[in-house]
Amino acid sequence: MSRELSISEMARALRSGAVKSEQLVRAALDRINACDTRIHAFTQLNREYALNEARACDLRRREQGADNLPVLHGIPVAVKDIYDLAGQPTTCHSKLRLDHIAEQDAGSVQRLKDAGAIVLGKLATHEFALGGPSFDLPFPPARNPWSLRHIPGGSSSGSGAAVAAGYTRLALGSCTGGSIRIPAAWCGVVGLKPTYGRVSRHGVFPLAWTLDHSGPLARSVEDTAIGLQVLAGHDPRDPGSADEPVDDYCSMLDIGVRGLRIGVARSRFQHLAQTSAEFLRGFDRASQWLAQEQANMVEVCLPDDEECVAVGRVILAAESFALHAKDLRSRPLDYGHITLSRLVQGAAVSSEDYLNALRLRRELAARMDTVFERCDVVLTAVTLDTAPAFTSAGTAHGWPAQAYAFNVTGHPAISVPIGLSSQGLPMAVQIVGRYFDEALVLRVARAIEKLSGWEAQPLPELES
Numbered sequence: 001m002s003r004e005l006s007i008s009e010m011a012r013a014l015r016s017g018a019v020k021s022e023q024l025v026r027a028a029l030d031r032i033n034a035c036d037t038r039i040h041a042f043t044q045l046n047r048e049y050a051l052n053e054a055r056a057c058d059l060r061r062r063e064q065g066a067d068n069l070p071v072l073h074g075i076p077v078a079v080k081d082i083y084d085l086a087g088q089p090t091t092c093h094s095k096l097r098l099d100h101i102a103e104q105d106a107g108s109v110q111r112l113k114d115a116g117a118i119v120l121g122k123l124a125t126h127e128f129a130l131g132g133p134s135f136d137l138p139f140p141p142a143r144n145p146w147s148l149r150h151i152p153g154g155s156s157s158g159s160g161a162a163v164a165a166g167y168t169r170l171a172l173g174s175c176t177g178g179s180i181r182i183p184a185a186w187c188g189v190v191g192l193k194p195t196y197g198r199v200s201r202h203g204v205f206p207l208a209w210t211l212d213h214s215g216p217l218a219r220s221v222e223d224t225a226i227g228l229q230v231l232a233g234h235d236p237r238d239p240g241s242a243d244e245p246v247d248d249y250c251s252m253l254d255i256g257v258r259g260l261r262i263g264v265a266r267s268r269f270q271h272l273a274q275t276s277a278e279f280l281r282g283f284d285r286a287s288q289w290l291a292q293e294q295a296n297m298v299e300v301c302l303p304d305d306e307e308c309v310a311v312g313r314v315i316l317a318a319e320s321f322a323l324h325a326k327d328l329r330s331r332p333l334d335y336g337h338i339t340l341s342r343l344v345q346g347a348a349v350s351s352e353d354y355l356n357a358l359r360l361r362r363e364l365a366a367r368m369d370t371v372f373e374r375c376d377v378v379l380t381a382v383t384l385d386t387a388p389a390f391t392s393a394g395t396a397h398g399w400p401a402q403a404y405a406f407n408v409t410g411h412p413a414i415s416v417p418i419g420l421s422s423q424g425l426p427m428a429v430q431i432v433g434r435y436f437d438e439a440l441v442l443r444v445a446r447a448i449e450k451l452s453g454w455e456a457q458p459l460p461e462l463e464s
Contacts, residue, residue, distance in 0.1 A: 005169075006169065006219070006220060006222060006223055007071075007072070007075060007169050007170060007218075007222070007223045007226050007227075008222060008226065010024060010075050010169075011071060011072075011073070011075065014061065014066065014073065014074050014075075015061075015066035015067070015069075016066075017066075020054075020058045020074075021053075021054035021055075021057040021058050021061075021073075021074030021075070021118065022051065022054040022055055022058055024054070024074065024075065024076055025050050025051055025053075025054040025076050025118060025120070026051070026054075028050075028076045028120060028167055028168060029045075029047055029050065029051075029120070031165070031166055031167055032045060032120070032167050035145075035165055035167075035462050036165075036167070038143065038148055038462065038463070039142060039143050039145055039148070039161050039162075039165050039462070040124060040139070040140045040141065040142050040143060040158075040161075041078075041123055041124055041142050041157075041158040041159075041161040041162040041165060041167060042078070042120075042121050042122065042123060042124065042158065042162070042167075043081045043091060043093065043121075043122050043123065043124050043139045043158070044081070044088065044089065044091075044121045044122040045120060045121040046088070046119070046120065046121045049119075050076065050118050050119070050120050050121075053118045054074060054076075054118055057073055057074035057116065057118065058074065060073075061073070061074070069116060070114065070115040070116040071115055071116070071226060071229070071230065072112065072115040072116045072117035072170075072226075072230060073115070073116025073117075074116060074118065075116070075117055075118065075169070075170075076117070076118045076119075076120050076168050077112055077117045077118065077119055077120065077168055077169075077170045077171060077172075078119065078120045078121055078122070078123050078158075078159070078162050078167065078168050078171045078172075079106075079108075079109055079112075079119060079122060079123060079159075079171065079172040080122070080123050080125050080156050080158065080159050080171070080172055080173050080174060081093055081122035081123055081124065081125050081158070082125055082128075082129055082174060082204055082205040083106040083108065083109055083122075083172055083174075083203065083204050084102035084103075084104065084105060084106040084109065084203035084204070085102055085105060085106070085109055085119060085122065086102055086103065086104050086105045087101065087102065088101065088102060088122065089101055089102075089122075090102050090122075090205060091122070091138065091139075092125065092127065092128045092129070092205050093124060093125045093126065093127045093128075093132070093137055093138070093139055094127045094128055094137065094138070094334075094335070094336070094339070095137070095138055095334045095335075096327055096331060096334050096335065097205075098138060102203070104203065105203060106200075106202060106203025106204050107200030107201070107202035107203055107204075107235045107237060107238060108172055108199060108200055108201075108202075108203075108204070108214050108231050109172070109203065111200070111230050111231055111233075112172075112230060112231075114230075115230040117170075117230075120167070120168060123142075123156075123158030123159050123161075123162055123171060124139060124140075124141065124142040124157050124158030124161070125154070125155050125156060125157060125158060126141075126154040126155035126157060126179075126339075127335070127336045127338070127339040128205070128207060128320075128324070128339055129154075129155040129156075129174055129176060129179060129205075129207045130155065130207055130320065130338075130339055130342055130343070131335070131336050131337075131338035131339025131340070131341075131342055131343075132154050132155065132157065132336070132338060132339075133151050133154065133157065133390065134336045134337070134338045134339070136336045136337055137336045141157065141390075142157040142158045142160075142161040143161065143390075144161065144164070144186060144187060144387050144425075145161055145164040145165040145187065145459075145460045145462060146164065146187070146188060146387075146424065146425050146426060146460045147387070147423075147424070147425060147463070148462075148463050149389050149390060150186070150386075150387040150388065150389050150390065150425065151186070151387055151388055151389070151390055152164070152183050152186055152187050152387065153182040153183035153184075153185065153186040153187065153383075153387060153399075154179060154182065154183060155174070155176075155179040155183075155207075156171075156173030156174060156175070156179050156180055156183050156191075156217060157183055158171075159171040159172065159173040159180075159183060159217045160173070160183030160184055160186065160187035160189055160191070160217055161183070161187060163187065163189040163217050163218060163219055164187035164188055164189050164459070164460065165459070165460070165462065166459045169218055169219045169220075169223045170216055170217075170218045170219075170223055170224075170226075170227045171216070171217045171218070172214065172215075172216060172217075172231075173191065173214075173215060173216070173217050174201075174204060174207075174212060174213065174214055174215075175193040175212070175213040175214075175215060175403075175407060176207045176208050176211045176212050176213070176316060176407055177211065177312055177316065177403065177404045177407050178382070178401050178403025178404055178407070180192065180193050180213070180215050180216075180217060180415075181193055181382045181403045181413060181414070181415035181430060182382065182383060182399065182401050182403055182415075183217065184217050184382075184415040184428065185382045185383040185401075185415045185417075185426065185427070185428035185430075186383060186386065186387035186425070186426060186428075187387075187426065188417045188420075188426030188428075188454075188457070188460070189217055189218060189219055189417070190217065190218050190219070190220060190221050190223070190224045190414065190415065190416055190417070190445065190449075191215070191216075191217045191218075191224075191414065191415045192215045192216055192217075192224050192228060192412070192413075192414045192415075192438070192441075192442070193213045193215050193403075193406065193407070193412065193413050193414070194213060194214075194215050194228065194231075194232065194412050194438055195242070195410060195411065195412045195435050195436045195437075195438065196213060196240065196242070196410030197238075197240050197241050197242030197244075197410075198213075198232050198242060198244070198412070198436065198438065199213070199214040199215055199228075199231045199232055200214065200231075200233075200235035200237070200238045200241055201213075201214050201238050201240065201241075202235050202237040202238040202241075203237075206319075206323060207316070207319075207320055207323075208315060208316045208319035208320055209240070209319055209323075210240070210315060210319065210358075211312065211315060211316060211319070211407045211408070212240075213407065214231070215228070215231070216228060216231060220449065220455060221253065221414075221416060221442055221445045221446040221449050222250065222253060222446070224414070224442065224445075225249040225250045225253055225442045225446075226249075226250060228249050228438060228442075229246075229248075229249050229250060232246045232249075232438075233246050242436070244436050247436075247438065247439040248439070249438060249439050249442055252439055252440075252443050253442060253443055253446045254446060254450075255443065256293055256447055257290055257293050257294070257295040257443070257444055257447045258293060258294040258295065259294065259295070259296065260295045260296065260376050260377070260440075260444065261295075261296045261298055261374065261375040261376045262287075262290055262295045262296065262297050262298070262375060262376065262377055262378075262379050262444065263298055263299070263300035263371060263372075263374060263375030263377070263378040263379065264287055264297055264298065264299055264300065264378075264379050264380075265300055265301070265302045265378055265379065265380035265381075266283065266284075266287075266299070266380075267299070267301060268301075268302055268305060268380060268381070268402065269305075269380070269381045269384055269402055272384060272400075274384045274385060274400035275381070275384040275385070275400070276384065276385040276386070276400075278385075278421050278422060278427070279381070279383075279384055279385055279386075279421075279427055282418050282419060282421075282427045282429075283379075283381060283418075283429055285418065285419075286379065286418050286429045286448055286451075286452070287379060289447075289448065289451035289452070290379070290444075290447065290448070290451075292451075293447060293451065298374055298375055300371050300374060300375055300378060301371075302368065302371060302378065302380065302405065303364045303367045303368055303405060303409075305402055305404070305405055307360075307364065308364055308404055308405035308408045308409075309404045309405070311357045311360050311361050311364060311408055312404045312405075312407060312408045314349055314353050314354060314356075314357035315354065315357050315358065315361065315408075317342075317345050317346040317348075317349050318346050318349040318353070318354040318357075319346075320342075320343055320346055321343055321344070321345075321346020321347055321349070322346070324343050328340075328343060328344065361408055361409075364405070364408055364409055365408070365409040365410065365411075368405075368406075368409045368411060369434075372433075372434050376433075376434075376440060377431050377432060377433045377437075377440055377441060377444050378431070378432040378433075379429060379430075379431060379444075380402065380429070380430050380432060381402045381429065381430060382401060382402060382403050382413075382415045382428055382429065382430035383399070383400060383401045383402075383403075383415075383427075383428065384400035384401065384402065385400045386421045386423060386425035386426065386427060387425055387426075388400075402430070403430070406432055410435065411432050411433065411434070411435060412432070412433050412434075412435070412436070412437065412438045412441050413430055413431065413432045413433075413441070414430065414431050414441050414442065414445045415428045415429075415430055416428055416429060416430075416431065416445040416448050416449055416454075417449070417452065417454045417457070418448065418452045418454065419452055419453075419454065420457075429448065431444050431445050431448075
């Protein structure tokens with residue numbers, strides 16, 4: 001039932017009494033029970049907690065009425081297993097953290113609960129949001145609901161898979177170099193990396209302090225906007241949290257793109273060997289859709305992607321090594337082999353390398369800002385082909401993606417589906433905006449979603 005309704009439709013049905021929270025949660029649990037032995041999106045499913053919370057929501061609605069209840073009241077969600085959930089393990093998909101029990105909810109989890117959401121459980125990730133997909137960890141890697149032979153992308157692998165499989169309309173992910181937008185693109189869902197500091201990272205296990213972003217993955221752009229409305233805002237417990245006004249992300253979603261200046265960054269990837277011809281045709285269709293809606297399309301040149309990736313990798317290597325240095329010295333064999341091989345690279349990063357990367361990062365952010373002097377948002381790629389099969393996923397850095405740059409610069413970026421490939425696998429494009437202009441990013445993504453017809457796309461038929 002819940003997988004057939006959007007978040008706003010569920011909310012209306014709950015307010016009218018047409019459906020109960022317990023029905024929504026049971027429908028989600030039934031779907032998970034039927035499918036997750038193959039998809040492995042969940043590392044921990046809190047069945048009794050979710051049902052008890054649903055009954056409490058239904059009772060509160062009967063006693064207090066529905067008019068003043070928060071937007072997600074009684075609606076099931078799920079969170080990546082690097083977010084703290086009070087009284088529950090935060091394993092980070094790693095042997096090193098199996099016994100870690102969170103004392104309190106992460107800031108974003110608390111915001112979801114304050115909005116009435118029911119957290120079904122914890123979702124698979126690559127180990128410490130870095131090493132995967134890997135088979136030498138305590139939990140199996142999540143699989144792509146569109147084809148179990150293919151990866152869902154990472155590191156928010158379980159979040160992308162859970163939404164695509166119809167377990168929930170909204171999940172929390174994290175993004176250090178593309179870890180929200182890549183699984184969103186390959187799983188055929190919407191994934192938003194907000195502006196750096198827009199969403200709290202308090203209680204989220206870090207990978208790289210100055211690159212990490214928290215954000216939503218959802219079934220639709222509207223669901224994403226609703227999620228961001230709940231999540232956005234200053235949190236003094238997060239040193240990187242931004243004290244900036246929060247827009248109304250839902251009110252302008254459907255006014256279209258007429259008159260907007262949309263920068264097309266096709267030259268950034270069109271000649272790369274990793275760019276598939278089928279994706280390039282899909283990207284051009286998306287550009288044509290926007291032009292037909294009377295957006296003003298202008299060609300733009302973004303900062304060089306290889307330079308952005310090089311800067312990001314130096315920063316990531318240095319910061320992740322500093323975070324894990326103690327365990328790397330005392331328990332190296334408790335890491336998965338992919339994670340270990342990546343973390344130890346940080347030992348070779350000098351202070352000179354790190355500081356030069358930070359300096360160049362500021363230059364890249366300034367260059368990106370100048371792009372927005374010519375346009376309101378940028379249309380570009382997030383992944384250059386459909387999801388790789390598990391047999392070809394040995395090195396995550398070889399994935400055909402262009403997401404790293406906007407973690408380096410901190411600009412908001414969203415992945416939105418544009419259709420299926422000839423193999424039946426999702427394709428997506430990326431919209432990038434000015435700092436804290438998520439409202440416009442969502443508006444353009446919503447236009448693409450409508451023009452592509454993706455909002456009517458049924459969930460994947462799961463393989464037996």
